[in-house]
Amino acid sequence: MANILITGSSGFIGSFLVEEALRKNFNVYAGVRKSSSRVYLQDPRIRFAEIDFTDKNQIKQYLLDQQKAGVKFDYIIHNAGLTKARKKEDFYAVNCTFTRNFIEALIEAGCVPLKFVYISSLAAYGPGDPVSMKPVMLDDKPKPVDEYGRSKLEAEKFLTSLTDFPWLIIRPSGVYGPREKDYFVYFQTISRGMEPYIGYKPQILTFIYVRDLVRLILDAAVSGIVRKAYFITDGKQYDSREFAEITKKHLHKKTLKITLPLGLVGGVAMTLEKIFGIGGKMPTLNTDKFNIMKSTNWTCQVDELQRDFSFRADYDLDKGVKEALEWYKKEGWL
Numbered sequence: 001m002a003n004i005l006i007t008g009s010s011g012f013i014g015s016f017l018v019e020e021a022l023r024k025n026f027n028v029y030a031g032v033r034k035s036s037s038r039v040y041l042q043d044p045r046i047r048f049a050e051i052d053f054t055d056k057n058q059i060k061q062y063l064l065d066q067q068k069a070g071v072k073f074d075y076i077i078h079n080a081g082l083t084k085a086r087k088k089e090d091f092y093a094v095n096c097t098f099t100r101n102f103i104e105a106l107i108e109a110g111c112v113p114l115k116f117v118y119i120s121s122l123a124a125y126g127p128g129d130p131v132s133m134k135p136v137m138l139d140d141k142p143k144p145v146d147e148y149g150r151s152k153l154e155a156e157k158f159l160t161s162l163t164d165f166p167w168l169i170i171r172p173s174g175v176y177g178p179r180e181k182d183y184f185v186y187f188q189t190i191s192r193g194m195e196p197y198i199g200y201k202p203q204i205l206t207f208i209y210v211r212d213l214v215r216l217i218l219d220a221a222v223s224g225i226v227r228k229a230y231f232i233t234d235g236k237q238y239d240s241r242e243f244a245e246i247t248k249k250h251l252h253k254k255t256l257k258i259t260l261p262l263g264l265v266g267g268v269a270m271t272l273e274k275i276f277g278i279g280g281k282m283p284t285l286n287t288d289k290f291n292i293m294k295s296t297n298w299t300c301q302v303d304e305l306q307r308d309f310s311f312r313a314d315y316d317l318d319k320g321v322k323e324a325l326e327w328y329k330k331e332g333w334l
């Protein structure tokens with residue numbers, strides 16, 4: 001049985017990666033912090049790997065200790081990442097510097113795996129052109145519109161500079177499903193009878209259901225393909241109004257549509273950022289968030305997934321939202 005290390009196992013995507021890897025009979029090492037929740041990591045087959053990515057030497061020591069104990073990680077999914085931060089520098093520390101520390105430690109300890117899959121994001125490339133509405137292509141020049149995306153791109157640049165290291169970059173678009181907390185806020189808003197829009201032009205969105213995503217990541221990890229990057233969606237595009245319709249249908253809710261003008265939201269975001277900035281904090285509504293919300297084209301090239309991994313999503317938005325909402329209801333979140 002091959003050994004797989006999955007960092008960020010306590011999080012939304014990480015916990016599903018762990019379940020899928022167990023289902024595929026890997027020896028699973030769940031990368032966590034001391035403070036990480038283990039609520040979704042209860043399977044007794046899981047071994048835990050507490051790694052502190054702040055210090056390259058500590059990572060190296062951990063890898064050498066594992067080696068001494070006869071453990072070598074055949075596959076590594078580096079999924080740990082910061083999607084929200086109080087300070088912009090935190091994005092670079094976690095998403096970029098920690099990734100670099102980890103890879104350098106693997107190389108220096110002589111513990112390079114067969115594959116190192118880095119979970120990046122469509123945000124590293126940013127949205128597509130709002131006029132032509134052409135999807136973002138794999139050979140386009142990246143144009144991230146927020147600090148999170150820029151930090152992911154920075155990490156990608158480090159990875160792609162390594163010509164001998166077996167990296168693979170996965171850039172999911174919006175990931176949703178059970179346990180997820182950001183789209184959940186939207187579902188909750190709809191469930192409370194409100195249907196918010198920002199700006200009058202609909203957004204064209206792309207999604208991937210978490211179960212499809214983790215299946216693809218593990219197939220990509222064990223494939224013979226290295227040193228390539230992929231955008232990941234379910235292969236479809238959705239208008240923001242369609243997202244609302246699907247959600248309302250499965251929640252059996254009628255809503256009040258509220259459209260906030262772009263200028264107003266942008267102004268509020270800027271003001272909040274200035275006020276909170278004095279105390280060194282980042283408000284929930286900030287200019288980065290606004291840049292994401294005002295972008296109307298979140299489509300990207302995904303045809304290579306079918307060609308390289310025979311990937312076809314089992315879930316479209318209708319099926320995925322239905323299953324996710326059932327889970328939120330069952331767990332008492334909704």
Ligand SMILES: NC(=O)c1ccc[n+]([C@@H]2O[C@H](COP(=O)([O-])OP(=O)(O)OC[C@H]3O[C@@H](n4cnc5c(N)ncnc54)[C@H](OP(=O)(O)O)[C@@H]3O)[C@@H](O)[C@H]2O)c1
Nearest residue numbers: 008009010011012013033036079080081120121172174175
């Ligand atoms: N969700 C999406 O729509 C989406 C889309 C594209 C890409 N991604 C990427 O997918 C990955 C997982 O995202 P997610 O949505 O599952 O987020 P999540 O639920 O917030 O999980 C993030 C994971 O990263 C770990 N982590 C954060 N800071 C860390 C640090 N300083 N040291 C070690 N571990 C740390 C967290 O551990 P703790 O539990 O200890 O905090 C957690 O396990 C991220 O790299 C993210 O950028 C997500």
